[in-house]
Amino acid sequence: MKKDPATRIQMLEQFGEFGGVNPSVTDSATYTFMQAKTMLETFTGEAEGCFLYSRHWNPSNKFLADAIAAMEDTEAAWVTASGMSAISNAIMGICKADDHIVSSVTTYGGTFALLNNYLPKFNIETTFVNITDLDAVEKAIRPNTKILYTESVTNPLLQISDIPRLAEIAKKHGIKLMVDNTFTPMIIEPAKLGADVVVYSLTKFVNGKNDCVAGAIAADAEFISSLIDVNDGTSMLLGPVLDPMRSSQILKNMHTLHIRMKQHSENASYLAAKLDELGLKVVYPGFDTHPGHELMSSMMNEKYGYGGMLTIDMETSERAAKLMECMEEKGAGYLAVSLGYFKTLFSNSGKSTSSEVPEETQKEMGMSEGLIRFSVGLDNEIENTFEMIKACLEELKFL
Numbered sequence: 001m002k003k004d005p006a007t008r009i010q011m012l013e014q015f016g017e018f019g020g021v022n023p024s025v026t027d028s029a030t031y032t033f034m035q036a037k038t039m040l041e042t043f044t045g046e047a048e049g050c051f052l053y054s055r056h057w058n059p060s061n062k063f064l065a066d067a068i069a070a071m072e073d074t075e076a077a078w079v080t081a082s083g084m085s086a087i088s089n090a091i092m093g094i095c096k097a098d099d100h101i102v103s104s105v106t107t108y109g110g111t112f113a114l115l116n117n118y119l120p121k122f123n124i125e126t127t128f129v130n131i132t133d134l135d136a137v138e139k140a141i142r143p144n145t146k147i148l149y150t151e152s153v154t155n156p157l158l159q160i161s162d163i164p165r166l167a168e169i170a171k172k173h174g175i176k177l178m179v180d181n182t183f184t185p186m187i188i189e190p191a192k193l194g195a196d197v198v199v200y201s202l203t204k205f206v207n208g209k210n211d212c213v214a215g216a217i218a219a220d221a222e223f224i225s226s227l228i229d230v231n232d233g234t235s236m237l238l239g240p241v242l243d244p245m246r247s248s249q250i251l252k253n254m255h256t257l258h259i260r261m262k263q264h265s266e267n268a269s270y271l272a273a274k275l276d277e278l279g280l281k282v283v284y285p286g287f288d289t290h291p292g293h294e295l296m297s298s299m300m301n302e303k304y305g306y307g308g309m310l311t312i313d314m315e316t317s318e319r320a321a322k323l324m325e326c327m328e329e330k331g332a333g334y335l336a337v338s339l340g341y342f343k344t345l346f347s348n349s350g351k352s353t354s355s356e357v358p359e360e361t362q363k364e365m366g367m368s369e370g371l372i373r374f375s376v377g378l379d380n381e382i383e384n385t386f387e388m389i390k391a392c393l394e395e396l397k398f399l
């Protein structure tokens with residue numbers, strides 16, 4: 001296998017029926033068999049290359065899963081109807097009642113809510129830690145801990161997880177390291193750095209078009225097979241199947257992901273530097289003053305840059321709201337949740353994608369109520385975007 005994630009995707013030979021250059025789209029929920037015996041063998045997992053029923057596997061989802069596995073350099077992958085179903089299925093595929101999870105306190109708000117509010121229904125408890133404090137991480141591990149959970153670059157504080165060291169800790173304690181790499185596809189390859197399971201919201205950079213919701217789980221073949229076991233596989237039984245029409249679209253978008261990631265990084269790096277020059281409190285992992293900068297540099301594929309995400313701290317949610325409204329009015333981007341889109345998106349994290357995190361916890365983790373998270377787009381003239389933001393800051397007398 002070639003070293004670069006984009007090259008590994010390009011090396012895949014995926015054709016459609018009749019020699020189509022794009023794989024054919026699966027338009028069937030079920031599949032015929034010539035022999036009853038083969039059907040039974042497919043049920044019991046003994047028949048290779050057969051499709052049984054689309055919730056289990058279908059050719060379109062298999063093509064996309066193969067591309068995800070190629071990108072992550074894992075043995076296998078599975079695609080899901082959302083990032084949250086990827087996360088919940090991967091977690092529930094490992095944990096049973098009375099198990100315990102150690103997680104970064106800074107994660108996407110939905111993940112925090114799953115761990116903090118939902119999984120306790122099944123007696124699965126989570127201890128939240130500052131993921132950059134490795135002593136605290138190790139101390140939080142209990143005999144019943146099954147998962148160490150983090151995001152490569154955390155949402156929204158943009159902390160950098162030390163994946164190699166976290167993998168060492170996980171290995172020492174016989175638990176799985178699960179990493180959400182939604183912010184940094186191609187930039188960081190968590191499985192190569194020691195993660196056991198990599199999860200994605202494909203909704204974001206990987207698809208990049210904001211036209212659908214999807215997710216993926218990349219791991220070894222044994223884990224992926226266990227998820228879709230017809231008798232007790234979490235994904236097979238909870239059924240978060242991705243629509244094959246959507247997966248075929250996402251697969252095509254993956255072929256431009258490497259170009260997009262470079263441009264997102266270049267634009268974010270420019271915008272971060274210019275906003276910093278204005279004296280704003282900017283967080284961007286590409287700054288050498290960012291506490292995780294060296295760590296990220298040591299883990300990343302340099303040519304893809306430091307990613308498309310940055311934050312600025314406007315101190316209060318009122319100031320953040322005024323600035324965001326003005327930026328949208330001037331055309332700098334959209335006031336919207338989500339990320340990884342070709343347009344620049346911004347939102348006030350505490351009042352949106354992290355609103356599930358109690359205010360007290362937000363304060364404890366150092367998340368200002370005025371934090372604006374930017375997902376910097378593929379703006380052709382990022383200089384203009386900056387000028388629009390600057391004009392707002394001047395008009396509002398925020399400089």
Ligand code: PLP
Pocket residue numbers: 082083084085108110151155180182183200201202203213214215338353
């Ligand atoms: N992981 C991260 C880092 C996210 O930002 C999000 C959504 O915002 C998710 C997972 C959940 O993904 P989805 O909305 O596709 O379910």
